[in-house]
Amino acid sequence: MTLPPLSEFLRWLREIPAPFRGAPAGFPGGRTQVRAVVADLFETHFGAAPPKNYLEAFDRSDPTELAIGGRGGDGRVELNRLRWVLAACHVLWHPSFRAMPLPKAGVQKLLNQGLAELAAVVPSERIVDSEERREELVRRVLAALGLRLGEETAREAEDRLAQVNSVERRRIELEAAERERRAREVQEEIRRKAEEEAAAKSSRE
Amino acid sequence: MKKKTSGRAVRVDAALRARSPLITAAGARTLHALCEHPHAPRWNHAAGDRLQRADLDAVRKFADDLEARRGPRGPAPAPAILRWTASLAPRVPTFRDRIPAGFDLEAGWDAIPTMSREDVATRAGRLVPDDADLSRMIVYRTAGTTGHALLVPHDPRAAACYSPMLEFALRRHGLRPRFTDRMVACFLVGAQARTVTYPTVLSAWNGAGFAKLNLTAADWKAAGSPDRYFADLAPWFLTGDPVSFAEMLRTGIRHSPAALVTTAVAMSASLKKRLAKSCRCPVIDWYSLTETGPLGYACPRGRGYHVLPHDVHLEALDAAGRPVAPGARGEIAVTGGRNPFLPLLRYRTGDWGRLDFGRCPCGDPMPRLLDLEGRAPVVFRATGGSAVNPVDLSRVLREFPFVQHEFVQRRDLSCELTARPIPGVPRPMPAEVRAALRALLGPRAAVAVKFDAKLGSRAEGGKVEPYRSELLLED
Numbered sequence: 100m101t102l103p104p105l106s107e108f109l110r111w112l113r114e115i116p117a118p119f120r121g122a123p124a125g126f127p128g129g130r131t132q133v134r135a136v137v138a139d140l141f142e143t144h145f146g147a148a149p150p151k152n153y154l155e156a157f158d159r160s161d162p163t164e165l166a167i168g169g170r171g172g173d174g175r176v177e178l179n180r181l182r183w184v185l186a187a188c189h190v191l192w193h194p195s196f197r198a199m200p201l202p203k204a205g206v207q208k209l210l211n212q213g214l215a216e217l218a219a220v221v222p223s224e225r226i227v228d229s230e231e232r233r234e235e236l237v238r239r240v241l242a243a244l245g246l247r248l249g250e251e252t253a254r255e256a257e258d259r260l261a262q263v264n265s266v267e268r269r270r271i272e273l274e275a276a277e278r279e280r281r282a283r284e285v286q287e288e289i290r291r292k293a294e295e296e297a298a299a300k301s302s303r304e
Numbered sequence: 305m306k307k308k309t310s311g312r313a314v315r316v317d318a319a320l321r322a323r324s325p326l327i328t329a330a331g332a333r334t335l336h337a338l339c340e341h342p343h344a345p346r347w348n349h350a351a352g353d354r355l356q357r358a359d360l361d362a363v364r365k366f367a368d369d370l371e372a373r374r375g376p377r378g379p380a381p382a383p384a385i386l387r388w389t390a391s392l393a394p395r396v397p398t399f400r401d402r403i404p405a406g407f408d409l410e411a412g413w414d415a416i417p418t419m420s421r422e423d424v425a426t427r428a429g430r431l432v433p434d435d436a437d438l439s440r441m442i443v444y445r446t447a448g449t450t451g452h453a454l455l456v457p458h459d460p461r462a463a464a465c466y467s468p469m470l471e472f473a474l475r476r477h478g479l480r481p482r483f484t485d486r487m488v489a490c491f492l493v494g495a496q497a498r499t500v501t502y503p504t505v506l507s508a509w510n511g512a513g514f515a516k517l518n519l520t521a522a523d524w525k526a527a528g529s530p531d532r533y534f535a536d537l538a539p540w541f542l543t544g545d546p547v548s549f550a551e552m553l554r555t556g557i558r559h560s561p562a563a564l565v566t567t568a569v570a571m572s573a574s575l576k577k578r579l580a581k582s583c584r585c586p587v588i589d590w591y592s593l594t595e596t597g598p599l600g601y602a603c604p605r606g607r608g609y610h611v612l613p614h615d616v617h618l619e620a621l622d623a624a625g626r627p628v629a630p631g632a633r634g635e636i637a638v639t640g641g642r643n644p645f646l647p648l649l650r651y652r653t654g655d656w657g658r659l660d661f662g663r664c665p666c667g668d669p670m671p672r673l674l675d676l677e678g679r680a681p682v683v684f685r686a687t688g689g690s691a692v693n694p695v696d697l698s699r700v701l702r703e704f705p706f707v708q709h710e711f712v713q714r715r716d717l718s719c720e721l722t723a724r725p726i727p728g729v730p731r732p733m734p735a736e737v738r739a740a741l742r743a744l745l746g747p748r749a750a751v752a753v754k755f756d757a758k759l760g761s762r763a764e765g766g767k768v769e770p771y772r773s774e775l776l777l778e779d
Contacts, residue, residue, distance in 0.1 A: 278397055278434065286429030288438050289457050296323075297442040298354045298460040299504045301467050301490055301514060302543040303567040304446070304594045 101249040102195055108237040109230065111193050112186065119189045120227065123181040126174070133157040133181045137210060140188050144196075145203050156211045157184060182223035183214045183236070190240045201244055209243035220269040235263040323352025324505055326360060331485035331511035338488065338503035338513050341536060343529040345517050349502040354442075354460035362461055363508050366642065367468035373614040376669045378661055379627060385617040385640050386410055392647050397430035398423060399649055418625040418637055418650040424454050424595055432457060432645050441645050446594045453702060456594045457645035465642055466598060467508035469612050470565060470590075473601035474541065476610075476668065477586050479562055481540060485511030488537045492516040493544035495551035497696040497744055513537070519551050521690070534559035543590075546571040547683050549579055551691045560584045567592055572776075591676060593653055595646065596638045600673050605666040608674040616640040618671065620659045621652065633658050633675065682771045684713045687746030694771040700740045705729040708759060708770065715774045718750035724759035731755060 119136075122129030134157045138148040148154070187210060191201075217239065225232035238260040241247060247256040261267065314332040321327065327335070338344065355363070381389070386409050393403040402417045403409070409416075423431065432438070442463070446454040470490075474481055483489045485505065489512035494501075496518055503515040515537075517523070524530055534557050541563040544552070549564060549571075560583050566576075567590045576587045591600035591609050599616065600609030611618055619627050620634030628634035636653045657676035664672060684692040697711060701723075709723040721741065725731045734753040741751050 281434060282397060282427075282429035282432075284429075285432045285436075285438065285457075288441060289428055289443055289455050292441055292457075293443040293445060293455045295442075296349060296351050297444050297458065298463045299351045299502070299506060299514060299516070300444070300463045301470055301492065301506065301509075302565060302590065302592060302598065303492060303494070303545055304592045 102241075102246060104250060105234065105237065105248055107195075108190065108193065109233050112190060112226065112233045112237060115186060115189050115226070119185045120182075122178060123185065126178050131185060133184055136185060136188050140191055141203075141206075144191070144201050144206070149207065153207065153211065157181065176219070179223050180215055180218035182226070183218045183221075184210055186223070186226045186236060187214055187240060190237060196244075205243040205245060209240065213239055213243060216266050219266075221265045231263050232265070235260075235265060238263065319350070320352070323350060323354060324507070325352075325354065325356055326507040326511070327352075327505055328485045328511045331505040331513075334485060334488065334511070334513040335503060335505050338515055338537060341533055343525060343532040343536070344503075345501060345523045345529070345533070346525075347501050347503060349500045351500075351502045351516075352504050353464050353506050353508065354440075355464055355507045359461040359464065360507050363464045363468065366465050367471070370468055370472055370612075370614055374668065374670050375614075376661065376663075377611070377617070377671050379619070379630060379659070380410070381413055381617040381639060384615070386413075388615075388640055389649065392433065392649075395433040395435060396647055397434070398427065399647070401430075402649060414625075414627055416650055418621065418652050419648065420652045421454065421595070421654065423651075424456060424646070428455060428457060428646075431647065433647070436644055438645075444594050453698065454595065457643075459644050462597065462641075462643040464506070464508045465613075466592075467506055469598045469601075470543070471509075473565065473588055473590060473612065474563055476601065476666075477563065477588050477604050479541075479586075481509075481562070483509035483512035483540070488513035488515070488539045489541070490514050491534070491537075491539040491542050493542055493548045493552060494518045494693075495548040495691050496520065496693040497522075498699070499695070513539075515539075519548060519555055519557075530555055531557050531559075541565065541585075543567060546575055547691060547693055549587075550575060550683065553578065553582055554691070563588055565590050591655075591673065593655075595651065596648060596653065597641055597643065599636075599638065599653075600676070603664060603666050603668070603672060605664065607664055607666065608660065608672040609676055610664070610666075610668045610672050611670040613641070614670070615642060616648075618659060618673070619650065620657065621650075625650070625652075631658055631660060636673065636676075682773045683775055684719075684745070684771075684773050685717055685775055686744065687717060687749050692744050696744055697741070697771065700744060701737075703740070704732050704737060710759065710769060710772070712772045713775060716750075717775075718752075719745060720752045720754070722754050722756050722759055724757060725755050727757075 118131045121131060123131050123133045134154045137157045138154055141147065141149045191206065221232060226236065241256070242260055247253060313329060314336040316327055316332050339347070389409055393399045398419065440459060442458050442460060444456045444458050446456060471481055489506065489509045494517065497520055499518050501517050501523065503513065505511045506514045519530060521527070538559070539561060541561045543565045545567055549566060563585050564579055564583060564587045566587060571587070571589060580587050589602035589609065590598065592598040598612050599618070601612050603610050617639040619637045620632065621637050622628050622634055633656060636655050636657055638648050638651045638653060641648050655676060658674040660672045660674050682694050684694070684697070686692050701709060704723070705726040706723040707726055709721060711719065711721050713719045719741065721737065737753045738751045742749050745751065
């Protein structure tokens with residue numbers, strides 16, 4: 100079955116229902132049980148909910164723990180991650196996906212690993228206000244499922260995902276910053292060591 | 305001829321052990337003799353080779369490779385150079401800037417942007433590999449006679465590799481140095497108003513003595529001290545430059561070493577002849593830059609300079625960084641070397657010459673540099689007759705806010721400085737500059753100072769000749 104064009108997925112994500120945009124249960128004003136959403140998604144696509152220990156990754160219902168930054172380390176980080184999970188579940192509910200068999204392992208990995216790294220560098224508000232981040236989420240879902248848009252070759256899909264990949268962009272930014280820091284450190288060390296005695300050298304230049 | 309030092313034990317304190325970790329008891333006595341001789345110069349610095357045992361093993365391995373890995377080379381980089389470049393490309397910022405991931409080094413070598421002094425002067429931090437351990441880094445300052453002085457990051461192990469390269473050049477000229485820790489191997493002779501001087505021992509030469517000294521009268525106790533010191537310590541050979549060797553002749557040092565190795569600037573045939581006659585030894589030309597280390601030694605058959613280290617690739621480039629036709633004149637560029645803090649990638653030396661990859665009858669299979677036009681030897685004289693080294697003038701002039709300058713001395717000893725001031729910075733008073741120059745050239749020296757905001761703008765490439773003299777080195 101051919102997938103719809105990118106614009107259709109972007110529209111679908113733009114029109115994400117309010118419960119998927121709001122705070123998950125366990126956070127101030129939050130009511131959506133992410134664990135239940137994920138379980139429901141798996142039942143829809145694969146006929147059964149995933150194991151309990153898998154679902155625990157989406158279960159952050161103890162407000163005390165979250166308030167002190169418990170298991171998640173930082174409540175805001177957890178909030179961000181779970182909102183990305185909700186948005187990805189919404190994408191996976193697109194009618195075109197419901198009409199085809201999906202790779203269970205790909206979905207599992209996306210929801211508990213792939214989105215965590217994305218959430219670590221991009222606030223979930225971008226799902227609402229950034230077309231590029233919506234495209235990134237759609238392309239991450241497609242990549243996890245091993246699918247591509249009908250109008251694209253595998254290479255084009257890969258290139259476009261690389262272009263909008265926030266995690267990769269952040270990694271490059273951090274690497275560049277680290278390199279600049281290192282270059283400044285080296286430059287400073289050169290200046291400092293110029294004042295110290297050097298080693299003997301047996302000929303002139 | 306070579307005197308051996310002997311006598312009672314000399315204490316090796318912690319500071320000396322830090323500078324010269326492998327110093328032996330006999331080496332300590334040799335160092336003591338260098339330091340405490342009644343006619344020793346007034347040392348102004350302390351230095352050692354800082355070599356640990358593993359460093360010395362590496363230097364000896366380099367010495368073996370220097371012999372074993374010589375062979376014919378071509379205009380294209382050898383596979384070892386390509387491997388070296390590929391290994392550094394992901395780790396050195398300047399390499400990363402020039403070599404994109406997946407770049408075919410062999411096919412695209414000529415398209416790799418060149419490096420220059422500018423990279424070392426302004427972005428040396430980007431030349432050091434990301435994973436380099438800075439704790440062992442040392443820094444040398446270049447003389448600054450061909451432009452602004454550079455701070456060159458270096459490494460004790462790489463600096464110690466100069467020693468086997470000097471030995472190699474000596475052997476190629478028929479000499480057989482056998483250095484021990486009971487003798488003085490070498491004096492590095494300078495002739496400047498002020499420079500770093502120190503005595504030490506070098507483990508790469510089995511702990512033999514070495515001293516960097518300055519012939520300026522102010523450094524010695526009496527007029528005859530240099531002659532006595534040279535005679536008594538009897539360095540096996542001398543390194544220096546034409547200016548300092550010419551000064552050695554002038555001051556009447558009668559020492560007859562096994563060889564003079566002359567560096568830094570080209571030596572005229574007449575001065576070489578006079579030195580060889582006076583010192584009764586061969587005079588060997590040597591081509592080396594602080595940024596690159598030694599690059600060439602004079603072919604014993606007089607056919608240019610053979611490329612000395614086996615681990616560098618030399619090219620002759622046109623102004624756009626493209627290799628010139630085989631045998632044509634171009635700017636010499638260097639890739640490779642062993643300085644872990646300054647890996648060189650097509651580094652333009654500023655020196656010009658031709659590369660010849662053909663066989664040489666002397667037997668060294670490495671390529672030759674022909675018609676090398678390095679820095680010309682320039683000597684200035686103070687009104688009292690003593691030599692003034694451009695290095696000293698450079699040290700004085702860099703205290704003033706000049707973009708560049710031209711300094712000329714006429715045969716009548718009168719001088720003229722033309723300087724291009726840095727825009728937006730208050731100009732110094734000409735009298736102030738003149739006074740600083742007279743401190744070197746003599747209180748009554750005729751020195752004209754003028755400013756020219758367009759100096760260099762009219763010359764090709766903005767280059768000016770910073771030092772010119774109508775005096776001959778032999779004068």
